[in-house]
Amino acid sequence: MQSTHLRPVEFDAALIVKHDGSGPRYTSYPTADRFVTGPVVQQYLTALQKRQSERPQAALSLYVHLPFCDTVCYYCACNKIATKDRARADFYLDYLEKEIALVREQFTKQPEVSQLHLGGGTPTFLTNLQLERLMAMLHAAFVFTERAECSIEIDPRRLNVGALELLAKHGFNRMSIGVQDLDPAVQKAVNRIQPPEVTQSVLEQGRKLGYRSVNLDLIYGLPKQSVQTMESTLSTVLQWRPDRIALYSYAHLPERFMPQRRIETEDMPRPAEKLAMLKLAVTTLLEAGYVYIGMDHFALPEDELAIALDEGTLQRNFQGYATQADCDLIALGVSAISRIGDTYAQNHRDLDEYYAALDQGVLPLSKGLTMSADDLVRRAVIHDLLCQSEIMIPAFEKQWGIRFNTYFAPDLQQLLDLQADGLVEVTDEAIRITHKGRFLARIVAMRFDRYLRETRSSAKYSKVI
C-alpha cells in the first residue's frame, strides 16, 4: 500500500476563481459529445466479437438506464421522462427485453457480470413487480459473479414499500441517494420536496439490509441556497455519516435545459456566495474526517474508494470514481453508453427512435467512436491525472512506447501557466498535481484533451464554480 500522500488537499479560492472554466468531467475520453454517427452498430458488433475471441472469460459491467421520473426537479440536466404512468415502464421493459436478447445473441454462453448499476431518471420509479421482471430478464441473460457489486440510484420520496428488501434479495449492496439540499425553501425552488426524515429512513433501512458504501448526492449553487442553508444541510447529513458524499456544482444553463427555465434568476446565488458554499462544504467534510477522492467526491477513510485512492487503484468510469479495474461495459436502455475494448457506442437519446430501432430488430445505437492510438494514450494520461494525481513518466513511456516529452510537447507547453501558479509540477520523472491543484485536476486534464484544443469548444460543459 502506498502512503496516504494523495489525501491532502488545499482549498485555494483565488486559484479556483482564476482557473475555473467550463470543462468535461471525463467520465470517458474522448467525451461523449465527440461521438459520431456512422457504422456504429457494425463497430460495436466487431468489438463484441473481438472480445469474444480474445477475452471471453473477462467479467463485464452492466448499466441499465431507466429514464422515468414522477416529477421534474428544475435543476436536472439528465435524460429523463416525467410521467406518473407506471404502464410506460412496462412498455419500456418490453423493449429492454428485446435489446438484451440482441446483446445476448453475440455471446456463445451467458457472459459473467461483476458489476451492475441501475441509473436514471429514477430506477425506483419501477413498481416492485417491474423491478422483479427487470432482474429476471438480466439473470436469464447474464451470470452474476458471487461478489458482484450491484448498485442503484434511489429517490427516497416515492420508494415503494419492500423495494429495498427486494433489491437486496437480488444482490444489491450499494445505493446512491439523491438529496441535493435539505432546506425547505431550496427544495421548493427546485421542485424537490424531500423532508430530512424521509432520506434518513431510507438510509437507515439500507444499512440494516446490508447495503454498504451508501452515497448521498448534494448540490451547491442551487436557487435560494446560501452559506447558512449549506451549513445546516451539512450538519444534518454528517449526523447520518454516509460512506460517500458527492458534492456537485449546479450549472445553470436554462438555454440548454428546459426545466431550468422554471428557476427564478433572482434566486440564484452570486458567484462569490457559491464559492463560499463550496469552501464551507469542503472544509466541513474534511474536518469531519472525509477523504477528498477527486472531482466531486468524498468518502470515509474506511470506504473502498478511499482505500483505492491510497493503493493507487482508483478508476474512473461513466458512474464517476470506482474501485474495480476497467471492465468492458454493456449499457442498456435509452441514451446508455457502452464501451467494449476501444469502442464506445451510445444508444438513441430519443425514446421513439430507441423503440423504432428495436422494432426493426437492430441494436438501438445512434453514435459512437472507436478510439485511435492517440485517444488511448491520452485517455491513460487523463485517467492517471484524475485518479492518481500524477503520471510517472518512465513507467508511462514503457507502457505506451512513446517519448513522453516529445509526444506531448505542445500539451506540456500548455501547462506552463498552471505550473507557474503551483497547481502542477513537471519534472523528467513525473507530472504531479499539487495539493492545491487537486480541486482543479480536470483543468490540468483538459490541457491533454486533443479534441478540446482543436475545436476550442468548452462552453457547453459545467464549471467548478
Ligand code: SF4
Ligand atoms: S434529479 Fe433525478 S429525480 Fe429529479 S428529475 Fe432529474 S433524474 Fe428525475
